[in-house]
Amino acid sequence: MKNIHVGRLLRANIRGCVAGCQVSQDFPDFGALVVIPLGEQFKIFGLVTDIHIDDDGLVRQLAAAENVPDEVIQDNRLNRNIPVEMSVIFIGHARGETISHCLPPHPPLSLDSMLECSDELLCAFTGAGRFGYLRHLLNAEDIPTADLLATHLSQAGNAQAAAGNSSWLTDATREVITLLRDDHATLSGVLGAIADIMPAQQTKNLGAIK
């Protein structure tokens, strides 16, 4: 499976970026792992932490109008001037084949392409190192940490299990608990989100060990 182009960067810093895309195009789900290639050798990885659709003047008028025809609504949705915006938190980078879970040394530039990672790249990134990238999610402010972690673990856990690494989900969850065990409130929220988001079949795999 290939990495899919999902948008271009609007703004960025070392910790994250916001990318935009058309409504008509497929854009990644909340919690998806995305990659921003910078030249041949360098990539920045991030997780989609938010997807937002801003209004414009016409949308406001239409929202207040009565009996708006369907064609007008569809036209406004698909041909709007303001893109769908995706907030991304950076969680690592790669130089050549070497994956690092540290923040990138410099941010990407505007209009750089952003791709949704294939399962293969998702497995490679999440399987590298010892879950160091989780600290970026735990330290970030103004992101829905619990749901983001739960969604990410579910997505990555499925990909890893499909690749034959059924213990990944157990190890990752254990790492999350270890990192949050002194923060009862956050950990309770994360575990509650995992229990809500993960299908029952997947939580059964939580006991799997290498």
Place this chain on the structure above:
Amino acid sequence: MMMPNDPTLSATQSIGYVVGGGLKENLNIRLTIPAQKVLEGSFIVVESGDWLFYGIATDLLLGATDPRFADEQSGARLPPQLANLLHGQTLFTNLVMLPALMLEQGPDMDSRHYSAWRAAIDAGEKEEPRPLPVKTLPAHHSPARLAGKEDIAQIFGKPEEKWNFVIGTTREQNHPVCVNMEKLIQRSAGVFGATGTGKSFLTRILLAGLISHDRASVLVYDMHNEYGLDDTASDTGQNVIGLRTGFGRSKVQLVGLGSSASIRGTRPDFNLVFSYSDILPEDVELLTRELNLRETTPATLEALVHSFSPAGWFKAFREMKVDAVVDEDGRQVPAPGSVADWANENGINEMAAKALHSKLKRLFNKEYLVEQPPTDSFQDLIEVLKKGKHIVLSFGDFETDLDYLLVSNLLTRKIRAAWGEMTNQFRAHDGAEPRQLVIVVEEAHKLLNREMASQTTFSTIAREMRKYYVTLLVIDQRPSRIYDEVMSQLGTRICGWLGDDDDISAVLSGLSGRDALRGMLARLQAKEEVLMLGWGVPMPILVRSRRYDQDFWKAVKGAKREDIDMNKSINTLWPG
């Protein structure tokens, strides 16, 4: 109850890692296995660098990274697997280890430093590593494991080594634990435990070990006639082999108190009878409580000795009458040769003398006290002990405290004097080295309590240690009633279950780490587990004691035969 004995938990498998502690406050080990697989009293080894640290588990504590994780029953809120992961990371058990010894194990054998380390030892530049009292600590996160057979052998010795006697096994892994008989007899020792905790069986095991190793002669004051001949176990109804039966007459002699003593219908090998002249005033003063003597007694006894000599006072006093005669004036006056007559002549209160005479009547008629014993049975007893045999002195029908106190103290005083004389001759190069003697005292608190201790020979022996080649093995169920000064002198203490706080304190008196060991004594399993501690053992250890049965005797006799065969082989190879 069988204790967990998980065969999957090997000696090399880590049970946890060090997370804190200190020399004063013990070590904390975070368990990485279920708490039920390790029990209080387990022998634990911590490996840290080139050193091994040995200790015992004295407590297990439940903990949580945040108390709220312990408070909440998250299993009801989360899927079971997720809840398990949470509990595994946030709820834990800490094992408290009382560190006792440390041993340098040197660099890893595959390491390039090992050969240099070994060469330094072989060249005498460095001491051969041996267990030392713990003086430093293992590093954080040092792995801990249960002691293996080699660890037990390293600290307590191997069963096949000379003087080592297997007293029992470790509880978890059944590794044999030895007591060094040579060290055991160097100082007085004690066996303690509440009634019904297997104290007598443990004592039989220990005595069988002492006798089979033959490093010392043993004299047992068998107040209740339970050690010499076979007995029947009160709980199981099974036959309990006596020491005399087990070792035979050539090794263990049965001595009966009194000229016509019979122990459960069996005639003893010889009878112990004392002469009146053996009784000294201090023997009587020792019985103050038993005879309800008055404070005037010492003065009366002193006057008796003054009048009739130390050897003759008892006989003379016994023969005095209490009659009165009517004089010429019709008044009643003391008859010549009466107690009152003697008292008046010697300025002693007549009533005090009469009261003492009346109370000593309980002694005057004792069968084991005669004017002229047919043989010198005390000398016979000494000779038997000097020859390396062992004696069980059975009190037969004389089971009262009065008999026990009088005879045991009288005999011990005479033995102490005899051994003292032999020791002095030996030191003056005028005689052979005395044979080491262990006197086994049951119901020791009757002889070694605070009031009596200063008056009896027992406390002197306990204090002198091996100076005169005599030590004690005291057996008691109320160690708190034994005088502190005597308790503190006991080298080896082997203790079964105790419930009373004062008794527990007494057993642990003078030992380091007693606070940590206190709870363990109260939670020992009766009839199975004992705690060995004190100077005579390298470190405190909880032991599941051996079964005193036919297999035990087969093992004891087998070991003896092996010794004999080895001696025979040595003599054959190197005659002369």
